[in-house]
Every structure is written in structure tokens, then in C-alpha cells.
Amino acid sequence: MTTLARAPELPTVPPRTTLTKPRRDWNGWKFVWPFALVFVLTFITPLAYALWLSLFQNKMVGGNQFVGLDNYVFALQDPQFWEGFGRVLLFLVVQVPIMLGLALLAALAIDSARLYATGFYRIVIFLPYAVPAVVAVLMWGFMYGDNFGLAAGINEWLGSEVIRPFAPSWVLISIGNIVTWQFVGYNMVIFYSALKTIPTDLYEAAEIDGARGWQVIRAIKLPGIRGAIVVATIFSIIGSFQLFNEPSVLQPLASNVITGSFTPNMYAYSLSFAGQQYNYSATVAIVMGVITAVIAYVVQLRGSRKEVR
Amino acid sequence: MKRSTSTILTKAIAALAAAVLSAATLTACGGSSAPGGGGGTGAGATGSAADLDAALQKGGELTYWTWTPTGQAQADAFMKQHPKVRVKVVNAGTGGDHYTKLQNAVKAGAGAPDVAQVEYYALQQFAISDALLDLKQYGLGGLKDLYTPSTWEAVNVGDGLYGLPQDSGPMIMAYNKEVFDENGIDVPATWEEYIAAAKKIHEADPKAYITNDAGDPGFINPLIWQAGGRPYQVDGTNVRIDLQDEGTKKWAGMWNRLLQPGLLSDIPSWSDDWYKALNNGDIATLITGAWIPGILESSVEQGKGKWRIAPVPSYDGSPDTSENGGSSQAVLKQSKNPALAAAFLRWLNSSDESIGVFMEGGGFPSTVKQLNSAEFLGETPEYFGGQKINEVMVKASQHVTSGWRYLPFQVYANSAFADTAGQSYIKRGDLNAGLQAWQAQLVTYGNQQGFTVNK
Structure with missing residues (x-):
């Protein structure tokens, strides 16, 4: 298609098809269709189906009926949903900066070339990410156990019930600890590989100008990996809003504290699997998906705007 | 720098797509909804x-x-x-x-x-x-x-x-005789005696409890049933829920006296910790169904020879009991x-x-x-010290009181227990408040599902 646009630059040869409209070129689709097919099947269809479901109500008595936006009106006023949302928001605001801060620190430390055995540290910090999430949470669950677990042991040693990982005021911290443990290494690898792409002549120039230590980090390294930081932040925001594995696996150990509506995703799960409320569950999932998309988009916009400047 | 911005944008869009997608798939496994609540293909409505x-x-x-x-x-x-x-x-x-x-x-x-x-x-x-x-x-x-x-x-x-x-599963009490003997406790016949025994056990060893209850509706319904509560009344699609009827309040009042002073272990039933506590004697009794012997024998090996079966404690000396499971x-x-x-x-x-x-x-x-077969009644399992446990349990099965109904949405109701009544357990507060919260949730759900609840 681009060749047609260049026609005015070739005045010597009169255009052959000046009068007929350019024909639609379907060649592109021949290459795209395998992707398009999978995309429609796995992405568009479930989304459309969820949207469709969210417009109905299927009752145990009375059957299925179209209710328009009733489910959405209910979701927007549903205290259980907003309580769960508030919880993941709090989690996001506290846990994500800590996790990314630690990851950044680790990446800068390894990149500083002042450590011995950096390869070893890199592997060790990354290793938790290689443990399947469910296994990791089960493991932490054993340690958190305040009857027979590590927490019980420490409490006994201290002679008082100081550590109570499943108490209502502790449980979010306990979950945050697991998530941080799991994902610091992952984010560190993102940051570290971004640091490696910074051209070395910048460092040489900085050295000649007499910059050292913090100045290099602030003036070269951090701006250089800003893109990676924005991406990691967006991933982390999405991960926080979708918090499910950790509380879900810990739930049998603290069912009164980690309720069925502890996070929005858990709420959607228990709505459909315990309450048979598939329609409302779809609504909750869509509302949460839209909120996540908007917040992630805003973060992304802010991140890239600063970068252009 | 411009170029990396655009790759970030694509990555961000991909991430967003993933977020929305997983939200969508989560709901999509619900299955289609046939109008009318879903009958089957095989009609089979007649026969003899x-x-x-x-x-x-x-x-x-x-x-x-x-x-x-x-x-x-x-x-x-x-x-x-x-x-x-x-x-x-x-x-x-x-x-x-x-x-x-x-x-x-x-x-x-x-x-x-x-x-x-x-x-x-x-x-x-x-x-x-x-x-x-x-x-x-x-x-x-x-x-x-x-x-x-x-x-x-x-x-x-x-x-x-x-x-x-x-x-x-007529409700009975399984107890660890060794723990009882150590503390000089007789088998409690009434809940009053049970509460006294609970204090004695916990005072002697702060890690030991008479039983565990982390808030389990499958456990609480039979207890309410035994106390004479009939909180669920069902007539077709008309449902009445009253978790403050006389029997339910009677149970809640009694159980409050165990829960509020911290005489109940908060270990959830069926957890690893639960089996450990049963094995080492930290949990001294189980108020449970007659199906428990097999589970004790296979999963609480260290209890061999120590456990016994007794009728469930009563409020007034009557042998009334209920079905647990x-x-x-x-x-x-x-x-x-x-x-x-x-x-x-x-x-x-x-x-x-x-x-x-x-x-x-x-x-x-x-x-x-x-x-009632002589062979069954005469069994004397070694695990229970040669006690004729079936005699006790069969007798219990003859004293299950009638008139109990479950809700037509009990599976959901049980799942909603922790979110509502479970909060009383965390705060060690009044169980009646928790039961009222549970009821409110059940009434809302039932009406949403097309039943006529408490109207």
C-alpha cells in the first residue's frame, strides 16, 4: 500500500491505474488470521460472554431474565465489593513501593560492581519467583501457624503472643510479605537488565565530569531505567488488584479473617462458585477490570509524559 | 527515549489486556444458563x-x-x-x-x-x-x-x-480419656458440666482446650438442632429464617460462655494443626457425628487406646441429639x-x-x-479401649429430634458463615450478633434468588 502513496515522486512514468480506486489488499489478513483467530477465541469471546452474562440475572426460582444494568447498579453500591477494593488499594499503596524499592536497591547493588558473587545473589533473590505461587503460600502458611508453626515457636521463645500472622490487623502484612518475597527478584531482574542497556560512554562522561556514587545513580541510572520502572509499576498495580492466590490458599487457615470477599477477585470467585451468582460475578469482574485498566493507564500516561520532557 | 516509550505503551496495553482477560475468563467458566433452572435431556418422568x-x-x-x-x-x-x-x-x-x-x-x-x-x-x-x-x-x-x-x-x-x-451421623461426643483422667474430670453429661470441664482443662494447661471451634456452620447447625432450634422453615419457595428462635438463642447463650472467655481453640477443623492437636491431646473432645471413629483411627494414631465415645452433653439431662452430617x-x-x-x-x-x-x-x-444387629452392637474396637462404641452411637441415632430442615440454599449459606457470624469468633463477641448478621445476608440472598424469605 505504501508504494501507491509514493506515485508523485516518479513523474517520468505515467501512473498506470490513475482512474481506478486502489484495490483492497487482503494479503495482510492471510498473515494475521492465525493470530486473529486465537485472539477472538481467547480474548474477545470470553469478554463478550462476560459482558452478556452481566446483563442477566439467573435465579434459582424464576429462571433467567434480562435485567439491563441492574447488576452494575448493585455492584456500585455493594459494600462487600468496595471493602475488598479498599483492601487491595491499601495493599497496593503500601506493598508496591516497598517491593519495587527493594528490587531497585538490589538491582543497583548488583550493578554497582562493588559486590562479590553477584551472580549468586541474583539467583538467590530471583529464586522465590521460580517457586510455584501456591507452593510458596502453603510454605509460608506453615511458618505463619501460631499453633505449631514458626510463629508459635518464636512466641514461645519470647514468652508472649507477639506474632500473630492471622490476626485481622496482621493478615494483610502477612500476605504482603509473601508477595514481596515472591516478586522482588522478578522486578530486580527487570531493573537489572534495563541497567545493563545503559550505554557505557555515559558513565565515562560522568566520570570525566567528576560525578560519582549517588550522582551517577540519580543522573544516569534512574532516568535510564525509567521505562522499566513504569512497566514494573503497572505490572505490580495489576497484580495487586488481582490479588487472589495468596489469600485464597491461606483462607482455610484463617477463614473468619480472610472472608469470601477479601479481595475483588476472591469475591467474584466465591460469587460464582459458592453462590451460583454467575451473572453478578461477571459484573464484579468487569467493573474491576475497567478500574484496573483506568488506573494502569493513568500511571502509564504519567510515566511516559515525564519521560518525553 | 521516544522509542522506548512506544514499547512501554505496547507492553502496558498487553498487560491491561491480560488483566481484563483474566477477569473475563474467571467469570466465563460459569457455564451457560438454561432458562428455568436447568432440567435434563433424559425426561424419565414416568415409571414404576x-x-x-x-x-x-x-x-x-x-x-x-x-x-x-x-x-x-x-x-x-x-x-x-x-x-x-x-x-x-x-x-x-x-x-x-x-x-x-x-x-x-x-x-x-x-x-x-x-x-x-x-x-x-x-x-x-x-x-x-x-x-x-x-x-x-x-x-x-x-x-x-x-x-x-x-x-x-x-x-x-x-x-x-x-x-x-x-x-x-447422630451427634455424639468423642473424648480423650487420658486428658480427662489427668485432670480428674468425669464425663460431662450436661453442657454445664462441659463448661466446667473446659475451664479445668484450660487452666491446667493454657495450650489445651476442651474442643476447637473456628466457626464452622456444619458443626453449629447440629448444635442448634440439638438445643431445639428450628431456624429454617421451608414451604415450597416460601422460606422463614429465624436465627434468634428460642433454641438457637439457647445454644448461643451456652456457647458464648465457652467462646468469650477463650475456652475454645481457634484451630480450624480438618487442618494439619487440628490433627496435631488431636494427636497430642491439646484438643480433648470432639462434638461430632457417628462417622468420627474411622477418622480418628486412621488419622489420629497417637490417640489409640485413649479415645472414648459418649452421648453428647445435654441441657437438661435428656438424651436428645441431632444429625451431624x-x-x-x-x-x-x-x-x-x-x-x-x-x-x-x-x-x-x-x-x-x-x-x-x-x-x-x-x-x-x-x-x-x-x-441393631448384634454383631454391630457388640463390636469392641481396640482404638477405643474395647468400648462398645456402637451401642452408644446407635442409642444416639434413636434420639435424633425431628422437624429439622435445611435451607434450599444451604451450600451458599454455609459459605457465607465466615463473612458474617465468623466475625463474632474473631472478636470473641456475642454469637447472637453474628447470627443476626448471617441471617441478614441469607435473607438478602434468598430474595435475590427468587425465594420469598421472611416476607
């Missing part, structure tokens, strides 16, 4: 007793979903007798997982088994959603006298018979061969041979004849 024998003669294939340990052995014995019938036994999960799969198959209109295990508390829910076949049309109503009254009551919903009882088997409307399925079910839960296999595996039956 003669059809069952004819179906057995003709033969065919059946699928049976169960988590009963002897399920396969029973099916094998059946196929030996009826070589033309093939029964495929599937373990689709225990309790909640099983019901989720069953409910999804019912909604989808395909994929459900012919015969399925359904606990008494869940039977009404499946009956009312039109998933189960009324067995009266095959004359199975005539089997009534084989079963204990309470289990028979549990499989009758409205005018229909929706299952045949497999086992029963227990299952029935039911025929699904989706079955393509309902007569054969009903014939298998009839054999499974009423023939001496099948019940014999079931009891060999440690099951506690629901049939009067087997419960």
Missing part, C-alpha cells in the same frame, strides 16, 4: 417399580459420583450380581468441590452423572433446582421402614423423595437411563450386601436392621 427390574435385565451404563471410600467396592459387588450393567465410579471431589461440579453440570444441561452422592444438607438445594428425580414414581417410597426416621425425613423434600439415605445418593434428571439409575440406587442403599461392604469400610449405616 416393575421398570426397575426390567432395566436391570436389560442392562446399560451408569456413572456414579461419590467420595465414599467404599464406593468402588460397592459398585464392583453390584456389577458382579448384574453383569449387564456397567457402573463407572468417579470421585469428583469431596463436599464443596463435588457440589460445584455437579451444579455446573446441571446448569450446563449435560455432563452430570446418573447417580450422585449428596449430603443431607445439600439435598434440598438440588431438589428445588429441579436437578433430581422424584424416586416415588418407582415405588421407592415403600422402603421407608428400612431407615431411621431422621434420615428418611432428610431425603423427603415437600411431597417428593429425592434420594435414599446412605449413612447417618451424613449423605444420601440421588438420581439426576439428566440421566439417560433413569430406571436403571434408580435400580442401582435401590440396590446400593437397601441391599444387605451393599450395606455390608459399606460397614466393613467403617461406615455408620442409616438402616435400622444393620444398626
